[in-house]
Amino acid sequence: MNTKRNLATFFLAITVSCQLFAGLTPDTNIAKSKGIVLYNxxxxxxxxxxxxxxxEAGDAESQYYLAESIRKSKHYMTEDAQKWYQAAAEQNDVYAMIQLGRSGEDYCVNMDNCPLSKKTPEEWLKSALDTAKPKAENGDAESMYLMYELTLKPEWLQKSADAGYALAQYWMAVGIRQGDGFFLPWTRKExxxxxxxLSSEGGYPKAMMEYAAYIYENKGDLEVARHWIEQAALAGYKxxxxxxxxxxxxxxSLYDFPLDLIKGYAITxxxxxLDGGGNVQVYVNDTLPEIAEKMTPEEINKAxxxxxxxxxxxxxxxxxPDKLSH
Incomplete structure (x- = not known):
């Protein structure tokens, strides 16, 4: 199992804090990295x-994430969000094209205040399809997944998963678990x-946690389950x-982890x-004092x-979060 190599490849693709983005100054790179971290x-x-x-420096990925940030904070497609989606789409960002194509289903439709667009939603979706399809047919696994998002044809998801795209592999597992395909009960579980x-080995942290739970529920090797929980934590997954x-x-006490109060307190x-994101602080406020009750002041300082x-x-x-949000 080439776990370390696959994890390294995955994080090279998604970890923004260590990347240099072509055409941007060092300060702009830092701003982009910080912005994507906060978005995530x-x-x-x-x-x-x-x-x-x-x-504003012209980086298409930043334009996309800025549009996402604005739309999510406002809960609908605003004029500013659309402006930045269009800026990214005009640089052939397929994710932006898809979001513009989905704008016909946005809350702004019900409110009858959707901003004017350079193309109709249908035209944006066609642009996305025209951009993604040649890459998918040329073997690009991510583009195969985007073709699945665009067409909802399961064969594109299968192709992407077979090509090693970890996100597609995760959704293959989810779909099969929910009843997709034709399997005997025990082979479906397998x-x-x-x-x-496969998705865990490809570096997708959500799959790591679900694979650990799968092993636990099916009375598998708990050492393997513990490994994947630790890998998800090492990746920074909440x-x-x-x-x-x-x-x-x-x-x-689950999964037979050895007791380590110092490390447990530190990790928690x-x-x-994440205070301010995802309502995590409530969990921290409940759990940290519970752990601290078992520790000495010296142990807490070490933690x-x-x-x-x-x-x-x-x-x-x-x-x-999935890059292509819904």
Whole structure:
């Protein structure tokens, strides 16, 4: 299993804090990185001010995420959101084209105040299809997945998953679990496990957590399940962090993790960085005191030191939302 190589490839593609973006100044790169980190922490309003810097410099990905941030914070397609989606779409960003194509289903339709667009939603979807299809037919796994989003034809999802796209592999598992395809009951379960395992090996943290749960529910090897929970935490995935910290501190005790109060407290405390995103603070306020009751003041100080070191050497916390939001 080439887990380390696949994880490295995955995080090279998604981790923005260590990337240099072509055509942008160092300061603009930093702003873009910060903006995407905040966006991935469900802090859309805070993200927008950083993304604006790179968007105005002409970076298509920043323009897309800025549009997403504005739309999510307002809960509908505003004139500003559409402006930035269009700016990205005009640079052949398929994600932006799809969101513009879906604008016909936006809340603004019900409110009868959708901003004027350069194309109709149908024309934007055709542009997305015309851009993604040649790449998909040429073997690009991500474009195959976008073709699935555009057409809802399961063969495109299958092709993308077979080509190794971790997100497609995850949705293959979800679909089969929900009844897609024709399988005997035990082979359906095996197929779900197969795709979750492949997606986990491809570096997708949501799949890691679900694969760990799959192993637990099917009385599999708990050492393997613990490995994937730890990998999800190492990736900065919110659910991986909260589960790993809690299980290490036996709050509750699951998956037979060895008790480690210092590490458990430290990992759980990292979630305070998500204050303002995803309503995580309520969980932290309940769980940290519960763990602290089992610890000495000296152990708590050691845990705080451990947390500071962790933050220096691991990716920022993230909810890992799908890039193409709904």
């Amino acid at each position: 922490q469900f802090k859309s309003i805070s993200a927008a001010q950083y993304l604006m810097v790179a968007a 197929e779900v496990g197969k795709w979750l395992k 659910s991986g962090i909260s589960s790993y910290g809690a299980y290490l501190a036996h709050s509750p 405390s990292l979630l305070t960085d 705080k030191d451990f947390a500071r070191e962790w933050k220096k050497n691991h990716p920022p916390l993230s909810f890992y």
